[in-house]
Amino acid sequence: MYVNIGIIGTPLSHTLSPIIHNYFLHNTCINGGYTVFDIKDSSNLENVLGFLRDHNFVGVNVTHPYKEKVYELCSSYSDVAEYSKAVNLIKFSDTGMKGYNTDVYGLEKLFEFNKIKLDNSSILILGAGGASRALVTLLNKHNNIDLYLSNRSVAKAESVANLSSHNITVIPHDKLSTIDCDIVINTTSISDGDFDFLNVGMGIRHYAIDLQYSSGMTPFLDFMRLKYKHLKLVNGIDMLIMQAYKSFNLWTGREFEFDIKYFKSNMLKL
Numbered sequence: 469m470y471v472n473i474g475i476i477g478t479p480l481s482h483t484l485s486p487i488i489h490n491y492f493l494h495n496t497c498i499n500g501g502y503t504v505f506d507i508k509d510s511s512n513l514e515n516v517l518g519f520l521r522d523h524n525f526v527g528v529n530v531t532h533p534y535k536e537k538v539y540e541l542c543s544s545y546s547d548v549a550e551y552s553k554a555v556n557l558i559k560f561s562d563t564g565m566k567g568y569n570t571d572v573y574g575l576e577k578l579f580e581f582n583k584i585k586l587d588n589s590s591i592l593i594l595g596a597g598g599a600s601r602a603l604v605t606l607l608n609k610h611n612n613i614d615l616y617l618s619n620r621s622v623a624k625a626e627s628v629a630n631l632s633s634h635n636i637t638v639i640p641h642d643k644l645s646t647i648d649c650d651i652v653i654n655t656t657s658i659s660d661g662d663f664d665f666l667n668v669g670m671g672i673r674h675y676a677i678d679l680q681y682s683s684g685m686t687p688f689l690d691f692m693r694l695k696y697k698h699l700k701l702v703n704g705i706d707m708l709i710m711q712a713y714k715s716f717n718l719w720t721g722r723e724f725e726f727d728i729k730y731f732k733s734n735m736l737k738l
């Protein structure tokens with residue numbers, strides 16, 4: 469018996485998911501492996517997923533830019549995936565593919581581990597892709613939040629804003645100077661550090677959070693640190709590890725104790 473799992477998305481050159489899941493497999497004495505499928509051409513998505521299902525994959529994680537496209541290919545959904553219309557995990561079955569969203573769980577743990585209070589706060593979300601959908605879904609569990617959502621494409625921001633049960637305002641990039649809030653959260657996949665659109669003197673009181681991850685600073689956090697000396701800075705590594713834990717649990721049914729601090733310093737060398 470073996471467990472084939474993996475990840476689809478692009479670009480994936482920096483993904484840490486194989487280290488995390490292969491550690492989980494080792495830790496639970498499950499025979500199997502986690503493989504990376506960097507799919508450059510989205511028109512191949514359906515064929516690749518069919519191939520993986522036909523070759524006994526249990527499932528795959530889905531990352532940018534395919535979380536919303538894969539939603540459309542699934543035949544059934546977990547409640548959270550159905551609500552957010554974003555899928556970051558697939559389980560294959562004889563009848564099709566079921567889509568889940570474990571990002572929402574990962575985000576919940578990120579805020580919990582970093583002791584970030586969300587109730588009674590004002591939050592600016594940057595980006596309106598799959599990660600933004602998961603974040604807006606999680607925030608619906610909290611009370612009394614004023615939300616601002618800003619995205620390059622305003623139409624996409626409006627579609628994500630429709631998921632929110634809070635008082636939410638869509639702000640075009642060129643109106644960001646009007647922002648005054650407690651927390652800013654970057655959900656975009658901007659990888660070249662081009663955050664010039666934020667160079668407008670927004671008011672941010674407490675936290676800058678980046679759902680991207682690295683050994684410490686990310687380009688977004690570096691940018692915010694230089695502009696706002698007082699902010700606490702948090703990257704997305706805890707979200708990455710905890711969405712992976714939940715994914716592994718859904719694929720294998722296994723739950724196990726693991727020390728995230730030990731894991732980060734000894735396995736990921738962070």
Ligand code: ATR
Pocket residue numbers: 531532533534535536594595596597598599600619620621624655656657658659662
């Ligand atoms: P994920 O699954 O990680 O959320 P995604 O669904 O591909 O990734 O979403 C990426 C987000 O980053 C989108 O909101 C995208 O903006 P658009 O909706 O306008 O495409 C945003 N993004 C990516 N590159 C960007 C850039 N150079 N400048 C501004 N926003 C960018």
